[in-house]
Amino acid sequence: GETHEVTPDEVAFMETLIALCSIAVDRKEYETRLTHQAHHDSLTGLPNRSLFTELLSIATGRASRGNTLNAVMFIDLDRFKEVNDSLGHDAGDELLINVASRLRECSRASDTIARFGGDEFVVLCEDLDPESASGVITDLAERLLTSIDQPMVIKGHSIRVSASVGVSINGGSDKAAGMLRDADAAMYKAKKNGKARFEVFGDELRSSALNRLEMESGLRSASTNGELVLEYQPVINLVTGSIEGVEALVRWLHPTQGMLQPASFIEIAEETGAISEVGNFVIREACSQLGRWIMDGDVSTNFTVSVNVSARQFEGSDLIEVVSQALASSGLTPSQLVLEITEGTLMVPASIDALRALHDLGVQVAIDDFGTGYSSLYYLKRFPVDIVKIDRSFVDGLGHDPDDEAIVSAVLGLGHALGLLVVAEGVENETQMQALSALGCDSAQGFLISRPVPASAIPSIATP
Template sequence: MTEVEATGREQSRLNQLIENLDLSTSIIQNATEGIMLTDKKGRIISINKAFTSITGYRLTEVIGKPVDFFRSNQHSKDFYESVIRQVKDYGIWQGEINNIRKTGEIFPSWISIQPSKDSAGQTTNYIFYIRDISEIKYIETNLRQIAFQDPLTGLPNRSQFHSRLSHALELAKRNNQQVVVLYLDLDRFKVINDTYGHEKGDLLLKQVSERLISIARKNDTIARMGGDEFTVLLEGTSVDSIIGASTFAQKILSLFTYPFRIDNHEFYITSSIGISLYPNDGDDVTTLMKNSDMAMYRAKELGKNNFQFFSPELNERVHKQLDMEGYLRHAVDRNELRLEYLPIVNATTGEINSIEALLRWDNPELGRVFPDVFIPLAESTGLIVPIGDWVLETACQHLKKIHDAGWSNLKVSVNISGRQLERNTLVGTVKNALESSGLMPSSLILEITESLLMKNMKATRAILQELRSLGLGISIDDFGTGYSSLNSLMILPIDTLKIDKSFILEVTSNSQNLSLVQGIILIGHNLNLQVVAEGVENLEQANLLNTNGCDELQGYYFSKPLPLESLLDRLENTRGFIGQI
């Protein structure tokens, strides 16, 4: 009897093992990722259906073959050796590799490799997880092209111009050369645009760009900053002296001495130009751009249709900034700062899911100072660190009050500056803000701009991982303006992409903007990220974004930023729902 019972138990365990193996096989075969299993020498033992779908190869065609049979020639021998070393040393490798399909087509794939070991710790097999990222890479390439190029004129845009100026300054410093920046603004363009419509205004901007290109030399860069503003970069041998810059500026002015013909109309416009020079007027991109912009406004003050060099007199404005800095240093102590909150709603239902904290400053001497004025000043002086700490603490305290009032599902987003990220106190500051307010970490989202993430990927990733481990959310703000790569998005511990409002502004009228937004939404969802659209100003935009799968929306269509008490009233009056979708 005992032997029979033992045999029965053994058979039961065997049946359970078979069931588990069948279940594992089913899971592997139906996985959406391609899976390839090799022996310890790298010979293929098994593949799943997704692998066949991705590469075109059936099991009978690859079994027993070495794993490198579908490698492309686009990676070096050293690259593959480094992959093997990392798998052996660290037990895993993941990254992007270009492989070859059965058809001969080379395709980009995201691959993860892990060894499988027996009970003695000896490697018996290797498991390859393969994901075809062709579509995402295609979208990424298009996004990058759109991001660097002005869609209307085909000229380099602001970001591309800044990049070229930065490179020009590096060369100039090494070769002891000059660099000239000309900042050009069209006079009376707004009148024409408002009177005859945006279509004719756009055609006029195209003709202006064509005329500017006609006088450009090989080393010159002509760019459109946006609106009716253009910039010119003169570098290297194309610049002799101040006289050379003056000559080129005069050529630009002469372009506007004859009319622009559009349909049956003739338009006469002029331009105002500001000029700054390296090294006289600055040795970095920000300073040279700022000084040329100031000089351009001086040209407008002097009657337009002329050019002006940056001069010491314009530095009076800098002194005003110094006065502002003095006031800003005491803004926290004097209770001059306050927070307002911009609701972020579910794109389908209109329910408020979270709020973004926005900083405001009212000074007795200066009056209301706008964020785009004082925040850059706070960044440049380092004052953004104590101010940022205050914002974090206050936003957490305010959200706790909102939770206590019955809206416990709401989250708050707080923007983090570059200076805060660079210091090693940010994690401690966040912990203190959460503990002192009694707020759960899951209720806090930290927003970091895309351009900031790209500055020091390794250090930023480490800080974000530590912050994420606390249980809070991480969001990339102004996405689409910083040119992050697909790889960076895959390895960063993030939850949300926020599409920059500049792309939303014309999403209903500009097909390129719509394509860009659709691409960002697709990339976000492929990476299991939430996607939020900023700057939604009307129902048409809201409906279009919802149709294209955007998860959340924010903007003045739903609500202007609200003080805490007004926000509580709005939540109570709308029962947490806001705006028509």
């Protein structure tokens, strides 16, 4: 046959064609890689929240067409933060990879495991037979807990972590978001009940989750709707016997549930971030009320008001501004405002600078429930503290428990040696009051002196 000599143009054309094919292949590979990255966790290689939610929606639709159930397991590691803080983020990453591997080993081939971020993992179990679903899930949850609990060596350290697991089992009638929310609620219950366990979402949890949702949305607007009110508990000076100040305590006048105590809503406020709105309201209203009492001549001009401040309030940037404005608009001198913090707040780095700034303003700082948390001489000496409040659990035994008397005496000695005022909380009988006076305690509050009362009752209790 005839031979055809390839021209330079044809060579160039072929080279261009090959280059274009190569680009197309590279592009396809790049797109595939991008798609994988968008749907998978870069650390563990597991599906991420976005892909898991998509797969759960598909599984939910499938369950609605057949007579099967789906289960979602929400897994949160206990004490993961301790590993991160003590050994560093690299060790934390290694631990997460290790846990992901254990989850893969324990799960069934048909299960989908995902990492939602941080130390949260989720497992989807599909097409469960309604008759055996409960047993299959119990079995799997126990296997997962046992596997995660086994020691692992990381950076030369033998480490053990446990997990709290929440489970929701549903047919196709429930949407994906609802199943995740229910499993999350069950996981929080497992944490609350002691960790290293699993809980299954049921009617009782459903009712409490709905109540929580209602509380969350209501809290956001409670202060603007005028539903938050303050009551005040007098603080007595044990030397002079006169009322020297009050502690402001918030109550929620709920539109359907009536007057709620802080125990019913403060934890939810802290978890959802609504604590800033609630806390800022308390600071403004307490300062404003004290300003009015002083202007009306109802209390002495050096009367104080104490306000509880949550560690979460120090995370925002507006606490110092809120305090400054509240003092300015009420006409108080800064030392008339006492901010009460728990010992745990001193462990949060973000709070230290803010506390110093507030102290520089002249505001007083009190450690609440002293002796029940992390406090040490180091913290009392290092941080700007003016007042120590002895927790009621130590006041309880005064007069009949030598240990409580020794603890209270030691706290008083320590506080006074550091130039701090010491206030006893939870004083409920004369024996406790006499013991505190004899030990040299500065001030006290409790039901013996007065329960928390509305603002209108303070003038008759506290004569200037």
